[in-house]
Amino acid sequence: MAARQQRPATEDSAEAKRTDMRATEKKCSWASYMTNSPTVIVMIGLPARGKTYMSKKLTRYLNWVGVPTKVFNLGVYRREAVKSYKSYDFFRHDNKEAMQIRKQCALVALQDVKAYLNEEGGQIAVFDATNTTRERRELILNFAKDNAYKVFFVESICDDPDVIAENILDVKVSSPDYPERDRESVMEDFLKRIECYKVTYQPLDPDEHDKNLSFIQVINVGRRFLVNRVQDYIQSKIVYYLMNIHVHSHSIYLCRHGESHHNQEGRIGGDSELSERGKQFAEELKGFVEEHRLTDLKVWTSQLRRTIQTAEELGVPYEQWKILNEIDAGVCEEMTYEMIEEKYPEEFAMRDQDKYHYRYPGGESYQDLVQRLEPVIMELERQGNVLVICHQAVMRCLLAYFLDKGADDLPYLKCPLHTILKLTPVAYGCKVDMFDLKVEAVNTHRNRPFVSFGPFAVLCHKHAVSFLGAFRQLFICRSTRHALDPNCPPASYCAKFSFSRNESGHQHDTYSTVPFVFIS
Numbered sequence: 001m002a003a004r005q006q007r008p009a010t011e012d013s014a015e016a017k018r019t020d021m022r023a024t025e026k027k028c029s030w031a032s033y034m035t036n037s038p039t040v041i042v043m044i045g046l047p048a049r050g051k052t053y054m055s056k057k058l059t060r061y062l063n064w065v066g067v068p069t070k071v072f073n074l075g076v077y078r079r080e081a082v083k084s085y086k087s088y089d090f091f092r093h094d095n096k097e098a099m100q101i102r103k104q105c106a107l108v109a110l111q112d113v114k115a116y117l118n119e120e121g122g123q124i125a126v127f128d129a130t131n132t133t134r135e136r137r138e139l140i141l142n143f144a145k146d147n148a149y150k151v152f153f154v155e156s157i158c159d160d161p162d163v164i165a166e167n168i169l170d171v172k173v174s175s176p177d178y179p180e181r182d183r184e185s186v187m188e189d190f191l192k193r194i195e196c197y198k199v200t201y202q203p204l205d206p207d208e209h210d211k212n213l214s215f216i217q218v219i220n221v222g223r224r225f226l227v228n229r230v231q232d233y234i235q236s237k238i239v240y241y242l243m244n245i246h247v248h249s250h251s252i253y254l255c256r257h258g259e260s261h262h263n264q265e266g267r268i269g270g271d272s273e274l275s276e277r278g279k280q281f282a283e284e285l286k287g288f289v290e291e292h293r294l295t296d297l298k299v300w301t302s303q304l305r306r307t308i309q310t311a312e313e314l315g316v317p318y319e320q321w322k323i324l325n326e327i328d329a330g331v332c333e334e335m336t337y338e339m340i341e342e343k344y345p346e347e348f349a350m351r352d353q354d355k356y357h358y359r360y361p362g363g364e365s366y367q368d369l370v371q372r373l374e375p376v377i378m379e380l381e382r383q384g385n386v387l388v389i390c391h392q393a394v395m396r397c398l399l400a401y402f403l404d405k406g407a408d409d410l411p412y413l414k415c416p417l418h419t420i421l422k423l424t425p426v427a428y429g430c431k432v433d434m435f436d437l438k439v440e441a442v443n444t445h446r447n448r449p450f451v452s453f454g455p456f457a458v459l460c461h462k463h464a465v466s467f468l469g470a471f472r473q474l475f476i477c478r479s480t481r482h483a484l485d486p487n488c489p490p491a492s493y494c495a496k497f498s499f500s501r502n503e504s505g506h507q508h509d510t511y512s513t514v515p516f517v518f519i520s
Contacts, residue, residue: 038117045156055128074129077105085177088192153215253387257306269333282313326391330363355411417441
């Protein structure tokens with residue numbers, strides 16, 4: 001193996017500085033945090049009003065758009081404290097022992113909220129409980145004031161008996177409170193639990209007592225809303241999101257366009273047409289829609305030819321959305337990954353370092369794409385059945401929202417060509433069904449770079465640690481070698497350690513830097 005010529009330290013240092021600045025520019029291209037101070041979202045409402053449903057959906061949405069958010073469900077704390085649930089008597093307002101336990105659970109949960117917001121990098125905490133009395137809400141307000149948190153209340157009000165009964169049967173029957181109990185006894189006990197809360201329930205009063213608080217009242221599952229004193233941008237986003245979600249049964253079908261000529265050539269981006277196999281997939285997609293009798297289906301595509309050609313075969317109306325276009329690869333459009341690695345080696349390596357935040361020169365990052373796709377999510381939440389014919393990066397972003405996947409996993413979600421994903425929202429999540437239409441296509445997925453060596457776990461693109469006889473080389477990423485050399489080059493460089501032993505057994509070590517190989 002030919003020895004690599006080592007550059008002067010000053011040249012290495014200058015290039016290292018430029019690389020660090022470039023990496024920082026890409027990662028901070030769009031602000032992750034949209035709150036100027038931590039916020040506590042406080043749920044309010046009688047049991048079986050959809051509070052936990054809204055809490056989980058709202059948390060999933062906020063994390064997807066880049067705001068670190070976590071739910072603190074008081075029911076979980078209660079079950080840990082009490083261990084076993086016997087009956088609705090525990091929730092009677094005159095059960096002093098139980099009332100004390102419930103208050104103590106709330107205090108413990110609030111301390112966990114504080115730890116999350118102050119020490120764990122959280123920006124929003126969702127306090128998911130009934131919080132039906134002014135006394136309890138005052139306790140939370142004082143807690144927030146002491147810690148300089150903003151508070152936004154979300155009250156769910158529902159007097160529709162059919163909605164309440166459906167919620168109990170869909171969610172509460174499978175609750176840990178009711179192991180191995182029949183539906184009738186669960187319904188009877190839970191309705192009595194609701195009556196216990198009604199005795200002391202004090203709804204928010206927008207006209208007098210609570211007129212200075214920030215809140216939204218969601219009435220009868222989104223038929224009406226009352227919004228009061230929204231304080232900032234993130235609260236306005238919360239209001240907008242809650243006004244768009246609905247609980248009606250529907251399914252979302254996601255698929256990529258049929259295989260394109262660029263797919264066959266390994267090129268990214270561009271606006272090429274379908275290959276023969278891509279056209280075959282479009283025909284099979286039409287058969288799938290007819291077989292599943294999706295007569296009320298709305299069809300959305302991007303404005304690129306490969307998605308439009310796929311939809312044309314269906315013979316039904318479809319809508320073209322520019323925001324569904326594939327991620328913009330900038331100067332790398334219509335290049336293969338091999339071409340990018342050869343022409344822009346530093347860019348190629350930086351994308352492997354942090355694929356979510358990396359932005360192509362003159363193009364977009366996955367983070368930018370999430371921001372661009374936010375209106376699509378809002379529309380999908382309030383529509384009926386929809387088929388979205390899109391692209392790999394776009395499909396990954398949409399799928400990450402519905403499956404609650406974080407930024408590290410999002411760019412590596414598998415979305416193969418000629419495969420349909422059916423997403424059906426359920427009580428606290430999303431059911432996924434996959435349909436492979438059995439039309440051959442190229443594999444465009446690139447796995448997360450990873451290679452493991454001994455005690456080290458090194459992420460890389462395609463290079464591996466090599467052992468050549470008595471002479472050995474180890475490549476190690478920046479994060480690990482900081483302990484060895486605080487002045488090491490930036491993340492786009494890796495360290496190359498060479499070990500050799502002479503006949504007497506003495507080890508000779510050399511250290512040098514190699515650009516754009518491993519990620520930090």
